[in-house]
Amino acid sequence: MLFFDIVRRALRNLLSSKARTILTALAIAVGTFALTLTLGASNGAQDYAQNIVKSNFDPSELLVSKDQNLFQRQDATQPQVYDPSFGSITTFGGESRQVKLLSNSDISKLASVSGVASAEPGISVSLQYLTRDGQRKYIGTLSPYNPYQSPELLAGKIPSTLADNTVILPEGFLYSLGFTDAQSAIGQNVRLSVKNQATIASTLPTNSASLLNAQSSSASEEVNFKIIAVSKTPNTVISAATSLYLYSNLNSVQNLNDYIYNGTSNYQKYLVANVKVKDGTNTTKLNTVEAAIKSQGYGVQSVIDTEKTITQVISVLEGIVTVFGIIAIIASVFGVVNTMYISVLQRTREIGLMKALGMHRKDISNLFRIEAGLIGLLGGLIGSFLAIVLGIGLNPVISSKLGLGDSKLLIFKFNQIGLLIIALIIIGIIAGLLPARKAAHLDPIEALRTE
Amino acid sequence: MIEVKNLTKIYGKSENSFKALDKINIIILDKATVAIVGKSGSGKSTLMHIMSGLDAPSSGTVIVDGTDIFKMSEKKIDSFRATQMSFVFQSFFIEANATCLQNVLLPLEIARVPMGKRKKMALDALDAVELGEKANLKASTLSGGQKQRLAVARAIVNKPAILFADEPTGNLDSITGDKIMKLLFNLNKKIGCTIILVTHDEDLAKHTSMRIKVKDGKIEAIEGGNK
Numbered sequence: 273m274l275f276f277d278i279v280r281r282a283l284r285n286l287l288s289s290k291a292r293t294i295l296t297a298l299a300i301a302v303g304t305f306a307l308t309l310t311l312g313a314s315n316g317a318q319d320y321a322q323n324i325v326k327s328n329f330d331p332s333e334l335l336v337s338k339d340q341n342l343f344q345r346q347d348a349t350q351p352q353v354y355d356p357s358f359g360s361i362t363t364f365g366g367e368s369r370q371v372k373l374l375s376n377s378d379i380s381k382l383a384s385v386s387g388v389a390s391a392e393p394g395i396s397v398s399l400q401y402l403t404r405d406g407q408r409k410y411i412g413t414l415s416p417y418n419p420y421q422s423p424e425l426l427a428g429k430i431p432s433t434l435a436d437n438t439v440i441l442p443e444g445f446l447y448s449l450g451f452t453d454a455q456s457a458i459g460q461n462v463r464l465s466v467k468n469q470a471t472i473a474s475t476l477p478t479n480s481a482s483l484l485n486a487q488s489s490s491a492s493e494e495v496n497f498k499i500i501a502v503s504k505t506p507n508t509v510i511s512a513a514t515s516l517y518l519y520s521n522l523n524s525v526q527n528l529n530d531y532i533y534n535g536t537s538n539y540q541k542y543l544v545a546n547v548k549v550k551d552g553t554n555t556t557k558l559n560t561v562e563a564a565i566k567s568q569g570y571g572v573q574s575v576i577d578t579e580k581t582i583t584q585v586i587s588v589l590e591g592i593v594t595v596f597g598i599i600a601i602i603a604s605v606f607g608v609v610n611t612m613y614i615s616v617l618q619r620t621r622e623i624g625l626m627k628a629l630g631m632h633r634k635d636i637s638n639l640f641r642i643e644a645g646l647i648g649l650l651g652g653l654i655g656s657f658l659a660i661v662l663g664i665g666l667n668p669v670i671s672s673k674l675g676l677g678d679s680k681l682l683i684f685k686f687n688q689i690g691l692l693i694i695a696l697i698i699i700g701i702i703a704g705l706l707p708a709r710k711a712a713h714l715d716p717i718e719a720l721r722t723e
Numbered sequence: 724m725i726e727v728k729n730l731t732k733i734y735g736k737s738e739n740s741f742k743a744l745d746k747i748n749i750i751i752l753d754k755a756t757v758a759i760v761g762k763s764g765s766g767k768s769t770l771m772h773i774m775s776g777l778d779a780p781s782s783g784t785v786i787v788d789g790t791d792i793f794k795m796s797e798k799k800i801d802s803f804r805a806t807q808m809s810f811v812f813q814s815f816f817i818e819a820n821a822t823c824l825q826n827v828l829l830p831l832e833i834a835r836v837p838m839g840k841r842k843k844m845a846l847d848a849l850d851a852v853e854l855g856e857k858a859n860l861k862a863s864t865l866s867g868g869q870k871q872r873l874a875v876a877r878a879i880v881n882k883p884a885i886l887f888a889d890e891p892t893g894n895l896d897s898i899t900g901d902k903i904m905k906l907l908f909n910l911n912k913k914i915g916c917t918i919i920l921v922t923h924d925e926d927l928a929k930h931t932s933m934r935i936k937v938k939d940g941k942i943e944a945i946e947g948g949n950k
Contacts, residue, residue, distance in 0.1 A: 628775070629805060630833050630834065631801065
């Protein structure tokens with residue numbers, strides 16, 4: 273029998289028992305539904321993570337630390353031995369850790385590594401407050417501007433090189449600081465206040481009252497910054513963490529940072545440095561520089577590592593859902609086996625007739641295997657179709673609830689779904705192997721005698 | 724020509740063995756109409772199954788047109804049956820959910836007849852049994868006699884050299900049964916196939932040119948001859 277005839281006959285057989293075929297396929301569809309949603313969520317999460325990284329990190333930059341362990345999780349069950357050479361005890365990620373800090377000589381050393389375009393200290397200044405005349409004081413953060421970020425502007429322009437003491441003001445502060453609109457803020461000044469930590473550091477507060485006293489008596493300074501642009505609040509939560517950051521040039525930020533830490537052990541010491549690699553979007557070049565810096569004893573994290581860290585948790589959750597989906601599919605395989613066995617029993621006389629008419633054993637086996645494969649195909653189509661429909665329906669709701677803006681949580685890729693369906697066809701065919709073997713080996717005379 | 728030589732069939736082993744056929748020798752010429760007659764359990768169906776290659780003998784052989792069918796591979800016997808033999812059974816064995824046309828197409832699909840030729844051949848076979856108008860009706864809608872005619876159409880669609888009919892009128896009333904037999908004998912003349920009829924009905928057997936009476940696995944008598 274020609275393959276085409278076998279497929280056509282298999283289709284006809286399945287259509288002649290529609291209810292049984294659909295019910296068996298539905299069992300497969302449940303697993304497919306879960307796996308399709310998982311794939312969609314995985315794609316969405318990857319896309320989301322990439323967007324976070326893309327909007328916050330320059331892919332050609334490496335984050336470098338003096339401490340190789342900074343980017344790794346330490347064994348929190350064992351105490352860390354105190355090392356006076358570290359010079360600093362800081363809190364990172366919620367745990368108390370001793371971390372080696374970078375000095376200016378480290379920054380110069382990093383800048384001289386072959387393939388490095390520039391090395392800058394990674395600093396963000398926690399402002400005591402920012403304000404304007406007659407306005408309330410607000411807490412805030414000032415960071416060096418990285419042209420890679422290219423924020424959407426409501427007013428003003430960002431020059432290729434920012435002048436000292438100029439600032440990009442985020443939309444979030446616009447009305448709070450008494451501006452009527454973005455354009456009216458351009459050219460105006462905001463006062464940024466920073467407090468020197470040396471006084472606080474030299475005082476050992478014994479209670480909250482003495483701490484307050486130490487803070488109020490410490491030196492502080494207000495610096496005027498001219499607003500050159502107003503950045504629009506991003507319409508997604510992707511940049512939420514930095515949406516209220518003010519940006520200036522590195523020199524201005526560093527000056528404030530130096531003022532804060534002047535007289536302390538952390539003066540001109542940095543947790544991380546941003547190292548820009550020449551042609552760093554080329555992975556090979558980036559990896560070469562990363563290896564060179566690591567070989568000098570520094571800790572390095574690339575954007576890919578950052579992305580991996582973000583997607584790690586998502587991957588674990590995905591893994592759990594995937595396992596459930598696979599379990600559902602394995603369970604449905606037994607359904608296919610059962611259905612096909614029943615089909616063989618019900619069609620014993622038909623099998624006998626086909627054998628009497630000269631149908632080869634292999635063709636009979638193929639007929640049942642193809643029927644099982646078609647059940648897999650149907651289950652795959654139903655499951656993935658329902659998942660896609662649900663995804664299309666849910667995406668706007670989820671995006672709006674989670675504030676993802678234009679990002680979608682469920683992204684379906686048809687090549688992945690195609691591969692999933694092909695896998696299900698193969699699984700169906702495998703599930704049909706034993707019933708097909710039984711059919712192929714039926715004694716035609718016994719089969720024809722069956723009532 | 725079909726030559727059955729020293730055909731013996733034993734079921735089971737040692738003490739529980741049962742000899743269904745015992746050294747059967749027959750020669751059937753082309754285009755003959757032959758009835759294998761005997762009571763239930765006489766071995767007539769076993770003889771038909773072995774002659775058609777559906778079952779294997781314990782000893783002896785069957786030679787069709789000079790070829791020992793039991794020296795062929797399983798695949799070749801299948802192909803031989805698909806192109807040279809056909810069957811009509813007492814229980815019709817039609818696919819109820821398929822149309823009449825689809826039922827008749829089955830042997831053509833198995834024999835890998837080119838697709839372009841199939842439909843015409845199937846419709847011709849249905850016309851030959853006067854079911855041409857019902858080609859697209861579901862087989863389940865047919866009466867018992869019509870179902871057996873459909874089974875005959877399926878049996879002749881490939882223009883087989885040998886047609887085995889196992890109690891073809893067993894499930895039909897006498898009038899319908901007579902019609903089916905007339906149809907088969909007419910087809911024997913029209914397409915020139917050898918008809919081997921297995922029956923316990925001696926009246927029916929009288930219409931054939933040769934009658935082989937089987938009793939307890941042995942040939943009791945051969946009446947008539949090849950025509």
